[in-house]
Amino acid sequence: MTPDQPSRPFTAASFNQYLAEGKLMASRCEGCGAVHLPPRAICPACHSANLQWQEESDSATLAAFTVIYVAPSAQIALGYGREKPYLSGIVQTPGGQKISARIEGFDPLQPESIHVGAPLQRVSDSPALTYRAVTEA
Amino acid sequence: MPTTSLPRGVAIIGAGMSKFGAFPEKNSRDLFVEAYKDLLASVEKGFDPRQIESFYLGNFSSDLFEHQAHMAPLLADAVGLTPIPAARVENACASGATALRQGVMAIASGMADAVLVGGAEKMTNLPTADVTDTLAAAADMAFEISAGFTFPGFYAAIATAYMAKYGMKPEHLMNVALKNHENGALNPNAQFGVTIQKWMEGRVAAALKKGKPAPTWQTVMDFLHDDSANPMVAWPLRLFDCSPITDGASALLLVPADRAKDYTDTPIYITGSGQASDSALHDRADLTALPAAQRAAAQAYQMAGVTARDIRIAEVHDCFTIAEVVATEDLGFFAPGEGYRAAEDGVTARDGAKPINTSGGLKSKGHPVGASGVAQAVEVFKQMRGQAGARQVSGDVPLALTHNVGATGSTCLVHIYERKD
């Protein structure tokens, strides 16, 4: 980022704009070096508001998950629910940050075969933060 | 009399609740009036309502559930208490205990000499998808709900992290539901006051009556593993792992400790109060505990000068079965990774070493969100005074605890209660 390009504000809208551009962006504190994902406008570790955007790796691991059968209306509108359950989860980046995300590439009807710690890769062209299971060749 | 670190001692002299359930003909106001009348009737030496100086109401979302905001003066007026100050407190599912803490602070500080604390929620007007959406608003809409999460989904995710870390199986959670329904079956105010065994037998009888083939369940575990009888909500949580959608209200009357005996021979003193906040679930280092609950508990224990071991019974926030397991660890009743065996081993049963949720808990008694934290105090008030009827625990209950959680632990409150006689 050059000085004549002002940083985008540290908002959910900026985070989603970056996602739409294919980038997963965290905030990094210039005061103490802490990295925040989702991004924050104030560092909770040192209370500095001096932050920079930092692009995150597309790889992650599955920290926790669920297969949702009783869906919220936004997911029902997409065809999900009792007959078509879907996965949501919490993923952990190589830097140790965790974030909630949609999870694809596992069989929702075989939840016992899905393991915490499973490797994931971000789906970079999704408007919502989404990760896909990495299947071993 | 033991000392307390509150600047002035606080006592509960009356406690009441409406029946919990689904009541198409009643709104929050109607339910709160029932709880208030039950409360006044519980003050054995009588109490003139004109002495009440302040009202705090726990309510999560009457705005979305009933399209009615500004609920506190409405309810104060319904029971004839205007023009006293009335305020609604919103902290998701912990709204009730947050209102209680406001009441404790008002009495302890000397600002008031009689405070009404209430909780109310009317949830069954809306279809399930709209209730799901309304409850989801207690989470971070921008960064959690955007991932497709629901509230059962968050607690299911906690369960998967817990299973991976400690080796728990979904069957262990079923034992929590079985235990809480055993208790709720003895609570006339419970929404689902029936054991899961009786529930299963009812389903068999209904099938036979309709001339359908009888289900082949041999045991309650067969029933709980059947996808048609106990459908999946958010794996690994099924219907019987989840608290229901409930209408209900609850109420407490607080006065300074040194005046409590003017109204009752057996006041219950609040000697510890703790509250903490936290980030969204994904921001926490460990997904198998709620740090805000641990912090609130530590504050409450310190204030009361007691330890987890001293607590005789507890009402904990079992919005989902896994939540009870995590709660009993966060409160220090069991070591991390050991709470999941407690229900199976009978330790948390009504006749166990550490009875948990003698009321039936949120699971069986019902979970009218804003009313739940206050209703937990109603239960310990009754148990400590030997007035819990068929579900009364045996022996003395000199010390009890309540634990109320908002969302996935972004708010947690713990209160400690003592009987001093």
Ligand SMILES: [Zn+2]
């Ligand atoms: Zn910092």
